[in-house]
Amino acid sequence: MFFKYSSGKINELKADSLVFFVLQMEKITDKKLKELDDASHGTLSTLIDSQEFTGKKNEISTIYNPEGYNVERVILVGLGEKKNLQADSFRQAAGVVSRYKSLMSSSKAIFSFGKFDKNDYFQATIEGYLLGSHKFLEFKTGEDKKDKNALKEITFVVENQRHLQRLEKAIERGRIIAEGQLLVRDLSSTPSNFLTPKILAQKAQKLARSHKIGCRILDEKAIVREKMGAFLSVARGAKEPPRFIVLEYKGAPTNQRPIVLVGKGITFDSGGISLKPSLNMHYMKGDMTGAAVVLASLVTAARLKLRQNIVGLLPATENMPSSTATKPGDIVTSRKGLTVEVINTDAEGRLILADALDYANKFKPQAVIDVATLTGATLYILGYAGAPIMGNNPKLLQRLKDASQETAERVWELPIWDVHREQMKSTIADVVNSGGRPAGTITAAAFLENFIGDYNWVHVDIASVDMEPKGTAYIPKGITGIGLRLFVELLSNWKKL
């Protein structure tokens, strides 16, 4: 795919399709649309009068052969009402048009912004386009492996030449961010027989090398040396050996303390001896999305040349039942020294995060943010619509909320109260790994809190936003890659807490 940039008159540019983003209207007031109406002998007016197309959010329509334009068709995409206009309106409109047959059968297209000349709008448009049109074809064969989308080139057009450079920069940023999110989707969609902890480590190493990110892989021996007993208790049931992946991006002087990101990397979660029911168990190939978000965040930070030091910690293992597996009731000793009574071997994510959160102390972090498909209970709290967050620093939590506003990746804060902490105490060990059903999302965070160091911390539970059940404007059915845009936004605006 090629992206080009231009300013000036759209009817002088040649293409197969011309895309207009339009606000909802009752009649035509915009000069550009008046011209189009004339060129189409009143077709646009007819569409509006008949209510066939009025610019409602994500509404779409085509006008063929407008006179005096060098295009076969004009595709109109609705942005909704002016008072609700946001960057995400463009992200959605671009997502919808990205899968529109008229556009997919074109080889060259023009996206006209007209007077919408905000950087956020440009960036959101490319994000929406790339996210909406992406397909994961790696495991298809023959004809199905081919991407049927004929579109080869998009020229982004603004009215004013002065805005051209801004446009190009914003589009480039959007492209890098969208590619980051697509990396998350692809990694997470890859089945566990093609993405073992070892393969994940190899992929991380390769990506790190090509983006000048430091990468160290701890193998099983090194993990034993680190005394990560909680992590190892999950890994011991699997034949595939675990890996602990350490990534270091240096975008600031070495004396600047890093932000540490921790991602849950369960490449397959069967539940272990507390085996999950087989219905929907296949979704658990995606239990490493947290790790994918962290890996892709570092890659994206490097590509955007962010001026921060960022560490990524990815504990990676399968969670399998076998005669060497940890059994319910077993007690294990974490890296920090706290003992954990493993009530339920399916509450494995928190065990591997516990040791990673303790390992994070090595880096004297300014802040630690962990991201994980941690609890199914999130679905009963916010549904597929948003990710619960919990933490120990209101300012850092607010930053996540701000980044959420900017990126349209929703988060919502939940409390951790002493009653929840009580729920995680064990009678014979220091803590239990499962507090049962009530407040399952919160008690998971209350468990993690026992293992953090003296640093600012936020936990993001992406278990329910990880998957889109039906498909939305720019998120096709399947793995969403949500979390990446949120993290990159947070890191881009980072200031000392």
Ligand code: BES
């Ligand atoms: N990986 C799962 C959580 C999950 C469930 C993610 C569904 C995505 C979709 C996690 O390891 C898990 O099994 N959690 C248990 C915890 C319980 C045993 C305390 C859960 O949520 O049921």
Ligand code: MN
């Ligand atoms: Mn589990």
Ligand code: ZN
């Ligand atoms: Zn899990």
